[in-house]
Amino acid sequence: MRFIFLLLSPFIVIILFFIFLPRPHFPESKIVSYGQESALKPTDGQMETKIRDMKKAQNILDKIDSDTIASNKRLAEFYARFHISPTPYEVIDNKEQITDNIQQNVLSASVEPTTYNLQPTSDTHIGEMEESPIRTTYVIALLGDSMTDTLNPYLNTFKKLLTDKYPKYSLPVLNFGQGSTDLESGLKRLTTASSYNGKYYPSVLSYKPDILVIESFAYNPWSNAETDLNRQWITYAKMIDVVKEKSPNTKILFAVNIGPNAYKFGDNSLNLSATQKKEKTDTIKKYLLNLIRFTESENLPLANAFTSSLDPGGNGQTVFISSSDYIHPSQKGAELFFEKVVDAIEKNKLLP
Helix, strand or coil, rough: CCHHHHHHHHHHHHHHHHHHCCCCCCCHHHHCCCCCCCCCCHHHHHHHHHHHHHHHHHHHHHHHHHHHHHHHHHHHHHHHHCCCCCCCCCCCCCHHHHHHHHHHHHHCCCCCCCCCCCCCCCCCCCCCCCCCCCCCCEEEEECCHHHHHCCCCHHHHHHHHHHHHHHCCEEEEECCCCCCCHHHHCCCCCCCEEEEECEEEHHHHHHHHEEEEEECCCCCCCCHHHHHHHHHHHHHHHHHHHHHCCCCCCEEEEECCCCCCCCCCCCCCCCCCHHHHHHHHHHHHHHHHHHHHHHHHHHEEECCHHHHHEECCCCCHHHHHHHCCCCCHHHHHHHHHHHHHHHHHCCCCCCC
């Protein structure tokens, strides 16, 4: 019997050891098992924050819906008025995902925010973007009298020249040319809406154009007296001041259109005498040349189709003048004008 007890005593000791061994205590909230959630239950304060953020997100979505409807309406009117083809874009209609994005990225920190171990790229700064976002749309506005208005049928030529020169850009063109208007009318239309041929024209600067091409208005001149030629300079200067004040990011490009022909001016339209043709074309040329002198004096960008349009005798070549009235540009004349505008934009770096 004693022998049996001695034989079993090691096993008895082991059994007693496990019986009286202190058991580890695991808090209930820390127990994690496979297939079960390990996150802690949010507190009442955290739930209130979540509910408040959801309400804010819904308010933002309602505002987005309202603004989108109004914006699409205004955009459709803009495209229709200026004959611009809308740019295709992808419509996202996933409000649940948008709500999540607003809550996560706009409203407040999450219950368990994610942190990242971001390291500076050097001892002196935290790094920089390799590429800056690139803007691709620039608006070009044309302001003038009928010499600008009658360019409308040839605007596609202008757009093609622009696209060939700047293929990565979208360059919508707005034509604010209005017939039988003088330079002071152009000054007023910079900030005032107007009506022409039954159409409504918003103020030019309401569109904040990136480039404003101001044509000379020389075909609707005042007298050829020195006082009116000085008045022309003063009005150009006022236009520059208004643009700087109302749309400081707009770059101005002055332009002189094709020259008139003293022998054919107004044929098929005005039926002027030879003397009247000479007087009118002389005055127009004075105003065209006066703008050229103004830009040279003030060191301003100029698109000059006038000089290139003249024949050796100083008259506008008829190939550049419409045979329907022998005043306004023909297709060739419009092409020449647009070529000079695009060249001046490039030369003066008016687009990046």
